[in-house]
Each structure stands twice: as C-alpha cells, then as structure tokens.
Amino acid sequence: MSSQAAVAVPTKTPLLKSRLGSFLAVVPLSIWVINHIWDNLAAFRGAAAWESSVTTYSNPFGQAFTFVIVILPLLIHTVWGIGRLFSFKPNNGRYNNYGNLKYLVQRISAVGVLAFLGAHIWLAFLHPRLVEGHAEPFSDIAREMHHHLPTLIVYLLGTLGTAYHLANGLQGFAMAWGLFASERSMRRFEPYAIGLFLLLTAMSWGVIYALYTAGASMSPEGISMLVR
Secondary structure: OOOHOOOOOOOOHHHHHHHHHHHHOOOOOHHHHHHHHHHHHHHHHHHHHHHHHHHOOOOOOOHHHHHHHHHHHHHHHHHHHHHHHHOOOOOOOOOOOOHHHHHHHHHHHHHHHHHHHHHHHHHHHHHHEEEEEEEEHHHHHHHHHOOOOHHHHHHHHHHHHHHHHHHHHHHHHHHHOOOOOOOOOOOOOHHHHHHHHHHHHHHHHHHHHHHHHHHHHOHHHHHHHHHO
C-alpha cells in the first residue's frame, strides 16, 4: 500500500484496540467461516448429509460452543468495526490508487456482510431453534434458494462480500500484527489474498448451486406463503 493510501487509515485508533479487532476478525471468525462453507458443501451429497454436517451437534454443549466462538466475537468485531466506519474518511478522489480502492471496498463490504450475517444467523440458526423448536431443514433452504429470487440474490452477493472481506482482511490483520516487514512483502502476499477470495467465492457459490439444484424438485408453496 502506498503512502497516499495510508492516509485513509484512521490514526486515532489505539494500537491495542486495532490489534484486538483484527484478531477477532481472523481468529476465530475466519476459521469458522471457512469451516462453515466447507460443511455446507455436503449439500452435494443430499439432504441427510447436509443436515448432519451443518445443523446436527454431537452433544448439547455444541450450540453453546458455537455461540461463544462465533456470536460473541462477531458482536465485539462489529462494535469495533462500526467505530472505524465513523472515523472513515475516504480520499479516493485525491488519491485514486489500488490501495485506496481496496480500502474503500473493504469498508463498503463490511456493511453488506454485517447485514447478511445478521440475517443469516437469525433466519438459519436462531429463529428455527428458538421459535420453531428445531434446526433448519434442508428442504426449507433448498426450496427458498430455487423458488425465491431475493433469497438467491442475497446469498450470491452476501457470500461474495464475505469472501472479499475475509481475504482482504487478512492483509489488514498481518499489517496490524507486524507480520509484513515492508510494502514489498505485503505486495507479495497479494496473489494469495486474491486466490483465497476466489476459492471462498467458488466454494460458496458451489453450495448455492447445490441447494438451488436440490430445490428444483420441491414445491414453491412454502415460499409463496412467505411472500404474501
């Protein structure tokens, strides 16, 4: 990142707070996101395999453990991120370079990812268990993915934004923790960040394709009830 791009980075954020925020973005949230996408690839093997991999917990403490390692860090990272958004002052008009463009897209994607993950966690995890008394069935999400266009679009864009925010965030994490000794070393990491972004997008859209295909044979009546 050039010296001009560095101007866009908030300078009032304490180093400890910045490191804590970046740590919670990568460990454990990034690890959980990658593992969650991997588990969802079981959709290619059918409903039983997907439900066993995604919604079934081997012991009663599994759900509580998921809450601790996902929801709490997500809330802390969200509060930290919102604070950064309020101090965000883009200068892309003055310094129209690649580093500033990535910084701007990272901030914009943060808003979209927050909305997507919030809706996804509520609709796919909390609401089925707390309100309906059971985990989300494979048939529900597969049917919505195929017969409810807004759901398909939201998942395509939401997973795209999540993949970008995670991959690009790794560079910010490495910078905050001093893992890059120079601008040259950071540039060398760029192809790996791009590769991770493409890989996560391909995996996520693969899951969506599997769900969309499975939903083709399911009745759209449930979806029509949702949109009335």
